[in-house]
Amino acid sequence: MKNLDKITSKFPGQFAVVVLASAMAVPALAQAQSSEAPQSTPPSVQQPSPSASTANTDKEGFWGHMNPFARKKWVHKRLDPINDRLTELDQVNAKNASDIKDVDARAQAGIQHAQSTADAANQTAQAAGTQAQAANTTAQGAAGHVDQLNTTVNGLDQYHQISDVSLPFRGGSPILSKSDKDQLDTMAASLAGHQGYILEIESHSPAAGAAGIASSQRLAESVERYLVTEHQIPVYRMHFVALGNAPVQTPGEDTPTRVRTSSVHIRLMENSLAAQEAPSPHGVASTTGAEQP
Numbered sequence: 001m002k003n004l005d006k007i008t009s010k011f012p013g014q015f016a017v018v019v020l021a022s023a024m025a026v027p028a029l030a031q032a033q034s035s036e037a038p039q040s041t042p043p044s045v046q047q048p049s050p051s052a053s054t055a056n057t058d059k060e061g062f063w064g065h066m067n068p069f070a071r072k073k074w075v076h077k078r079l080d081p082i083n084d085r086l087t088e089l090d091q092v093n094a095k096n097a098s099d100i101k102d103v104d105a106r107a108q109a110g111i112q113h114a115q116s117t118a119d120a121a122n123q124t125a126q127a128a129g130t131q132a133q134a135a136n137t138t139a140q141g142a143a144g145h146v147d148q149l150n151t152t153v154n155g156l157d158q159y160h161q162i163s164d165v166s167l168p169f170r171g172g173s174p175i176l177s178k179s180d181k182d183q184l185d186t187m188a189a190s191l192a193g194h195q196g197y198i199l200e201i202e203s204h205s206p207a208a209g210a211a212g213i214a215s216s217q218r219l220a221e222s223v224e225r226y227l228v229t230e231h232q233i234p235v236y237r238m239h240f241v242a243l244g245n246a247p248v249q250t251p252g253e254d255t256p257t258r259v260r261t262s263s264v265h266i267r268l269m270e271n272s273l274a275a276q277e278a279p280s281p282h283g284v285a286s287t288t289g290a291e292q293p
Contacts, residue, residue: 159198159269163187167223169262172205172215174222181226187268188231196271199233201240204248204259212244215262223264 165187167180176184191197203220205212220240227233247256 159271162197162268162270163190164265164267167264167266169219169264172207172219172262174218176222176226180223184223184226184266185231187266188227188233191231191233191268197237198269198271199227199238200267200269201238202265202267203240203242203263204245204265205242205262206245206259208245210244213242216244217242219262219264223266 165183167176167183201220201223203216203223205215205219207215220242224235224238224240227238228235245259247258249256
């Protein structure tokens with residue numbers, strides 16, 4: 001040992017090289033010996049029989065023989081959780097598909113119901129529009145009837161003269177002459193079958209005061225009596241007034257004319273409504289009869 005220490009102290013570099021070479025030579029020598037030794041199987045290790053190998057191959061399969069990690073039990077152990085998860089996912093997908101189908105069916109039913117409701121509302125709106133148009137037409141017709149009624153009401157007291165006849169009486173006698181009767185007959189014939197007319201009868205007498213009024217009244221009554229008895233003219237269609245010797249306002253003259261003879265003046269007046277519904281009575285030319293002889 002002391003000699004080794006002396007050598008080391010004297011030749012430190014050379015000693016290190018020797019030690020390194022020795023360390024590399026030992027493995028090389030061991031490898032050479034192992035390669036030179038005959039290839040023999042240790043007596044303690046026995047080769048497996050062909051029958052045992054076949055049994056192991058049949059039990060583990062090809063992949064089990066080649067790769068111990070690919071054995072069925074090991075594979076099933078690894079795949080069973082995945083299969084369970086896949087089954088669960090299939091169930092979830094089936095449930096989702098069923099839910100989607102149910103939601104779609106309810107949505108389609110809701111859409112159909114909404115469409116039916118919209119169609120019914122549209123039909124109701126169309127019916128309401130038709131009724132509104134009918135109501136508008138009725139309202140317009142009613143307005144037209146109202147206007148016509150207003151025209152009718154306003155025209156109830158509207159009369160215009162169709163013709164007039166003047167009958168002279170000599171000496172204040174209320175007896176009608178043949179000429180007077182002919183004029184009255186002609187006027188009455190034009191009134192047959194007509195409505196909406198009146199006869200205004202004014203009688204005059206030259207006598208003064210009450211005597212003139214009484215005389216003119218007898219003349220008017222004689223004319224009215226003849227029309228009622230001979231031609232069935234309704235009494236309500238004749239209106240007379242006994243004016244006595246009251247001055248007469250002659251058309252075209254500014255001042256009234258003094259009454260000099262007894263006379264009855266008859267004016268045929270027609271209502272404006274009657275003129276719209278039926279032909280006017282045949283007008284009788286205005287005449288002024290000559291005084292009785």
